[in-house]
Amino acid sequence: MSTCEFESLEKSLESHLPEAELAEVKRILFxxxxxxxxxxxxxxxxxxxxxxxxxGYKFDAAQEQLRPPKAVRVGLVQHxxxxxxxxxxxxxxxxxxxxxxxxxxxxxxxxxxxxxxxETWTMPFAFCTREKEPWTEFAESAEEGNTTRxxxxxxxxxxxxxxxxxxxxxxxxxxxxxxxxxxxxxGNVLGKSRKNHIPKVGDFNESTYYMEGDTGxxxxxxxxxxIAVNICYGRHHxxxxxxxxxNGAEVIFNPSATIGALSEPMWPIExxxxxxxNHCFTCAINxxxxxxxxxxFTSGDGKKAHHDFGHFYGxxxxxxxxxxxxxxxxxxxxxxxxxxMDLNLNRQVSDKWSFxxxxxxxxxxxxxxxxxxHDFKPKIIKE
Amino acid sequence: MSTCEFESLEKSLESHLPEAELAEVKRILFxxxxxxxxxxxxxxxxxxxxxxxxxGYKFDAAQEQLRPPKAVRVGLVQHxxxxxxxxxxxxxxxxxxxxxxxxxxxxxxxxxxxxxxxETWTMPFAFCTREKEPWTEFAESAEEGNTTRxxxxxxxxxxxxxxxxxxxxxxxxxxxxxxxxxxxxxGNVLGKSRKNHIPKVGDFNESTYYMEGDTGxxxxxxxxxxIAVNICYGRHHxxxxxxxxxNGAEVIFNPSATIGALSEPMWPIExxxxxxxNHCFTCAINxxxxxxxxxxFTSGDGKKAHHDFGHFYGxxxxxxxxxxxxxxxxxxxxxxxxxxMDLNLNRQVSDKWSFxxxxxxxxxxxxxxxxxxHDFKPKIIKE
Numbered sequence: 071m072s073t074c075e076f077e078s079l080e081k082s083l084e085s086h087l088p089e090a091e092l093a094e095v096k097r098i099l100f101x102x103x104x105x106x107x108x109x110x111x112x113x114x115x116x117x118x119x120x121x122x123x124x125x126g127y128k129f130d131a132a133q134e135q136l137r138p139p140k141a142v143r144v145g146l147v148q149h150x151x152x153x154x155x156x157x158x159x160x161x162x163x164x165x166x167x168x169x170x171x172x173x174x175x176x177x178x179x180x181x182x183x184x185x186x187x188x189e190t191w192t193m194p195f196a197f198c199t200r201e202k203e204p205w206t207e208f209a210e211s212a213e214e215g216n217t218t219r220x221x222x223x224x225x226x227x228x229x230x231x232x233x234x235x236x237x238x239x240x241x242x243x244x245x246x247x248x249x250x251x252x253x254x255x256x257g258n259v260l261g262k263s264r265k266n267h268i269p270k271v272g273d274f275n276e277s278t279y280y281m282e283g284d285t286g287x288x289x290x291x292x293x294x295x296x297i298a299v300n301i302c303y304g305r306h307h308x309x310x311x312x313x314x315x316x317n318g319a320e321v322i323f324n325p326s327a328t329i330g331a332l333s334e335p336m337w338p339i340e341x342x343x344x345x346x347x348n349h350c351f352t353c354a355i356n357x358x359x360x361x362x363x364x365x366x367f368t369s370g371d372g373k374k375a376h377h378d379f380g381h382f383y384g385x386x387x388x389x390x391x392x393x394x395x396x397x398x399x400x401x402x403x404x405x406x407x408x409x410x411m412d413l414n415l416n417r418q419v420s421d422k423w424s425f426x427x428x429x430x431x432x433x434x435x436x437x438x439x440x441x442x443x444h445d446f447k448p449k450i451i452k453e
Numbered sequence: 454m455s456t457c458e459f460e461s462l463e464k465s466l467e468s469h470l471p472e473a474e475l476a477e478v479k480r481i482l483f484x485x486x487x488x489x490x491x492x493x494x495x496x497x498x499x500x501x502x503x504x505x506x507x508x509g510y511k512f513d514a515a516q517e518q519l520r521p522p523k524a525v526r527v528g529l530v531q532h533x534x535x536x537x538x539x540x541x542x543x544x545x546x547x548x549x550x551x552x553x554x555x556x557x558x559x560x561x562x563x564x565x566x567x568x569x570x571x572e573t574w575t576m577p578f579a580f581c582t583r584e585k586e587p588w589t590e591f592a593e594s595a596e597e598g599n600t601t602r603x604x605x606x607x608x609x610x611x612x613x614x615x616x617x618x619x620x621x622x623x624x625x626x627x628x629x630x631x632x633x634x635x636x637x638x639x640g641n642v643l644g645k646s647r648k649n650h651i652p653k654v655g656d657f658n659e660s661t662y663y664m665e666g667d668t669g670x671x672x673x674x675x676x677x678x679x680i681a682v683n684i685c686y687g688r689h690h691x692x693x694x695x696x697x698x699x700n701g702a703e704v705i706f707n708p709s710a711t712i713g714a715l716s717e718p719m720w721p722i723e724x725x726x727x728x729x730x731n732h733c734f735t736c737a738i739n740x741x742x743x744x745x746x747x748x749x750f751t752s753g754d755g756k757k758a759h760h761d762f763g764h765f766y767g768x769x770x771x772x773x774x775x776x777x778x779x780x781x782x783x784x785x786x787x788x789x790x791x792x793x794m795d796l797n798l799n800r801q802v803s804d805k806w807s808f809x810x811x812x813x814x815x816x817x818x819x820x821x822x823x824x825x826x827h828d829f830k831p832k833i834i835k836e
Contacts (some may be wrong), residue, residue, distance in 0.1 A: 076477040097718065101718030268811065290833070306730060310731050338483075411499065422654060442818055
């Protein structure tokens with residue numbers, strides 16, 4: 071079975087394990103079971119017709135006396151590119167708008183309050199080619215680009231917060247960025263969050279296109295909760311998650327683009343560890359499919375030149391602060407994951423597990439400052 | 454099936470999944486396959502006679518031109534308490550010495566260079582009772598206690614580095630500590646590493662017995678590699694792992710004592726995330742079994758008083774820097790996990806994935822310092 075064909079871990083377990091063992095395996099792998107979320111028939115029907123996977127789950131929290139439940143529905147969208155990568159750029163972008171637009175319409179039927187798309191969702195993930203043209207032409211203004219305008223329409227129409235990760239062209243500094251634009255459900259651009267850590271993985275070096283972000287660890291206070299966006303490679307950096315959480319994020323989105331051969335065994339670990347360590351929800355989103363490019367390129371691995379980067383394995387999921395997580399979306403299909411979460415769970419788990427209170431952060435700040443210096447002397451005991 | 458009976462995740466998958474799917478499931482769950490390590494027949498026979506599980510795995514690294522392979526074999530020991538918790542204290546300690554001694558003998562047959570026992574391995578994990586007596590009588594001097602002397606004998610006899618996590622009584626400051634004593638293969642006490650984060654989980658508060666450690670993030674340079682010890686609850690704190698790694702640790706041990714109802718879904722996540730994020734090996738060790746106490750105690754959860762804390766689920770494992778991990782030991786049986794690792798893998802993965810180089814640590818030190826202050830103003834954007 072090739073890695074592009076294998077549909078999902080969850081499906082495999084459910085098809086083969088006896089019921090009693092399946093329950094134990096799921097408890098160990100996924101924690102406290104997330105309940106299925108009942109979704110409207112019209113949404114289920116529309117998703118089937120539009121040929122994408124639709125799944126719904128729910129994280130409960132205990133009832134409190136002083137705070138009402140704080141239920142929010144988030145939507146995670148994963149998708150293939152729509153047109154071939156050598157189609158006219160505007161056609162490619164418009165086709166992607168149209169595809170994602172029909173997914174968002176279904177999300178609205180499901181009562182989604184906050185939706186997040188995958189990293190640089192309007193374009194192929196072409197950074198592996200190392201070509202500047204035509205890929206940099208996909209870059210748009212975060213404030214006034216066509217894609218932002220398109221998302222503002224969606225936001226207003228559906229009363230939905232939209233997180234739109236794009237390749238940003240900032241005319242002000244003649245600079246490209248990897249940026250998530252956050253649009254309020256009013257339709258206003260609330261702000262943007264730039265990718266804090268730029269991958270240098272083997273020869274795959276995105277700093278050919280953009281540098282480390284300068285927006286720090288901004289948190290966006292929306293009507294539905296406090297959210298932040300940790301883009302792709304930033305999920306490997308625990309301090310990045312920590313600082314979003316320290317700034318108050320209740321839900322941290324991680325729009326990504328990553329392939330099986332590289333990162334698949336890390337995928338279920340990192341965003342979930344961040345949810346546990348920081349007493350918050352994390353949403354991991356990855357694109358799907360294999361994208362073919364006209365020019366061949368090498369990958370600094372001694373192998374022959376080729377025309378694709380590999381298989382993007384989807385598997386988008388949501389992790390909760392109590393160590394539980396939803397099953398993942400498919401490894402091969404477009405999909406929408408609708409997850410209802412009671413944000414009260416964050417403080418409940420924090421009050422129980424106390425990782426912040428026991429964190430000794432002031433001491434770590436001192437230690438880290440010393441450790442980061444060129445003349446740092448590690449504390450090593452020898453015989 | 455009760456949670457105390459379920460033998461292991463790995464066994465369940467291997468019994469039921471068709472071969473091709475099993476390979477994909479294992480790849481996603483465990484990463485690049487760790488090879489089985491051939492163990493000597495005498496060791497396999499002795500383990501069977503002594504009724505403990507013996508498993509061996511191997512992490513390879515690529516051949517380099519300038520550095521020879523740096524193969525080291527580590528041993529992880531998980532075990533039940535031997536005598537009932539109301540037996541005379543010295544008998545309990547001696548029985549544990551004897552049991553662990555026979556496991557270490559098998560480890561020596563397997564060529565283990567560095568062995569690590571579970572947290573407070575000479576005693577029941579009695580902190581749930583909140584009684585001081587008789588449990589504090591288990592505390593010993595790290596430098597001159599009987600248990601340290603016993604471990605020094607093992608170390609010399611088998612030319613093995615021994616990590617012995619005990620309840621430490623420090624006469625100097627009339628203080629108890631939760632401490633790992635590190636004994637060189639020469640038999641000398643190399644030093645000690647005290648638990649940096651003390652659990653406050655619900656009503657389970659170990660600070661009744663000891664406070665946060667004062668030994669920082671010491672790394673021990675042994676003949677076989679640079680090692681560190683992150684005790685139990687410290688595995689929930691990504692900064693704790695980071696600082697051991699920044700001080701040079703190639704292998705970080707996490708001797709633990711934790712029960713299924715509390716932490717089992719987090720267990721496969723945290724130590725493994727630390728191995729990935731820090732480009733090092735991590736070794737997670739948990740005790741096994743249910744320990745009964747004479748006095749009943751409550752657990753601050755509204756439930757009736759009871760005589761045990763719950764089921765310690767073993768499942769000890771080793772995680773590598775490339776996202777791969779070994780299968781876990783049993784959830785129910787005593788066991789010895791022998792793992793050979795080529796420490797060259799750490800730098801190879803670091804050179805490929807670059808998490809340290811892209812870490813922006815100096816900036817995080819500044820940010821964290823501000824965030825830890827009482828007058829910190831989070832960076833929140835509102836409409």
